[in-house]
Amino acid sequence: MGEEKKMKRCPVSLQPDIENLLQDLSADDFTVASAEERADFIQERQSVSYWKDAWRRLKKNVVAMVALGVIIFLFLFAFVGPLLIPYGYEQFNKGAENLYPYHYSLEDQQRLDAEVAARTQSETLDVDQLIANAKAEAEAKGEKFTKKDEAVLKAQAKVAAQTASDTPEADPNVIRQELGIKKHLFGYSLEELQRKEAGEKVFPHVFGTDMYGRDIMVRVMYGARVSMAVGFCAALLVLVIGATYGAISGYCGGRVDAVMQRFVELIYSVPEMLVVLLIATALKPILTEYVNSGGNSPIKSFVNILGPNLISMFIAFGVLYWVTMSRIIRGQVLQLKQQEYVTAARALGASGGRIIRQHLLPNCIGQIVVTTCLQIPSAIFLESFLSYLGVGVSAPLPSLGSMATDALSGMYTYTYRLIVPSIILSVMILAFNLFGDGLRDALDPKLKK
């Protein structure tokens, strides 16, 4: 036999010639490996789990890592930040209304106030002077200076004064530039500046305050908190409903699948924005009524903790937005259920529910994670949209969307009030989007484009 095999060997074959090799080796070359050697052999290449592999790929993606950093920062900003700031989101800071996110030092502020006062003062002095002059002039000419003439003069002077205060001359901003006063970061009210001068520690209004003297930074933090909470909860809701629905539809197949897919198509053709608007407006009063009605139940206290606004938004989201997730899961399950391990599980008598939970869903975890992650920004988007229109998160609780609406009225004077929540919101959504994209590339390298 050995001879025959040797004959068949191709002369240019790269395969090692075992026959010859064995001849070169003596029996001494074969010894049992020591424990050390064995350990070495096993450790040579550690098995890389799915998640480790994904994490390694993700770490290489600079954009995704920066986005993750931003998300963590915003998370701390929203959940830890308010603990560090001595102001509440509903706290009206008296005397600190309409602060800009910058201040002048105490002396400069006083100088500025004095200068502004002096200029407007001089205008008013001029009026009396003018009338006296006119009177003297009229008497000199031998004419009568009537009350009517005086009123006309006064009116003219008033108009002139008003235009003067609008003109650059009395504009504090221009005076500031003339005096060479420098802006310093963060907003302080006059009283706070005096307290600071006295050696007290005063926390600045980093982003200024609004027309009621509420600290904008705290409000933005709470707004970011609301946005994030909505994003995570809605994504979770979509995950649960969508994954269950999709998995059942895909696994059962046949008529069940057909009926379930018709329903999905139906929801697809519903004008979602309209229905979300309707649901949000319809449920809010109902839930409020429910919470305010007497009695005590775990559901009621749960609703109370989250607030009717948020709950109605979750429901709106849960009712309409799970369809995409369910489609993706269904597609995956349709493929996976043909695999041998599913047949094996079924042959062993596993129930449908068990197969879905233990075998099918864990195998499409990558898709599930990516879709859930990309659901977060779209939920935040929707929340800000609803709040902007005034049907989302309401009154006492701030939301980035409603803060932007409030800021619209003084848009040109207090631009920062509009810009600050807008930037935070956009950066948040952007970070989640970029991170989701990165996650998709990392979890499913086939999809990488």
Add this chain to the structure above:
Amino acid sequence: MSKYFAKRIGMALVTIFLVTCLTFLLMNAVPGSPWLSEKSPSEATLAALNAKYGLDKPVHIQLMKYLGNLIKGDFGVSLKMQKNRAVTSIIAEMFPVSAKIGALALTWAVLVGVPLGCLAAFKRGKFTDSVLRVVCTLGISMPSFVVASVLLVTFAGGLAVLKIFPTIFDPALGWRSYVLPCFSLGFYPMCYTARQTRSAMLDSLNQEYIKTARAKGLKNVKIIFKHALRNALIPVITYLGPQVAFTLCGGFVVESVFSIPGLGRYFVQSIQNRDYPVIMGTTIFLATFIILMNVVVDLLYKVADPRINLTKGGE
């Protein structure tokens, strides 16, 4: 094909029916009534008003009556906002305003978005691609009110030098008042289209027939726009179909920011005012529009890619 369309239309009617019922029930679940205002009317007046508009009957009877009228093409009359005016005439007045802005917005979105997507796909991994990717991701991360207000602050008053465009929409001012609303309405679709086009183009550039075209010595422009783009358009069409319906019916937010007297803003106001027939009418109008656009999308698939067979469930 005709069987396919019969099925589609059947589905569409069922959807419209269900949307109607859903909206009707939701609307009636909202506490409050159209008659509530600062000076609330007397009990007798309320009863008379409710009787006149049939609001005193049980919800299911109201619904049946509404559906009956709907089949006859009667959408009812506005209860509050423009009292006793037919909803159809309100929609007929508001829709063209929204549609004009929406059409302009989508036109620029597609005309810019699709070529940008192609460019990004063609320059894959290069600097251009990275820049476009950042811009487009940023674009889909900015809610339209952010875009609109940033535009307002910069171009309509914030900076004196750049005060080019009016703050409030006014058709009398001509094209100037269209620029900002159209830009902010179209920015999101533009970025989304560009992203979709890019990923679809990358798929399609890897196909064999592209290699063939290249082997024949065709120019890049011809390969991209004639061969690759055609197949890459499928996901773009899928997205744009319903988007056309939405955008033509007006961005709710953009219309309220620029005070455009369009359908979207009116819908939001009608919800706040509990003007039931207006809410119903607008919702049904938009739902029908969206469903119609979905059918159009299916037809366009066939135009873009003749290999698609509509009659066999194209999963």
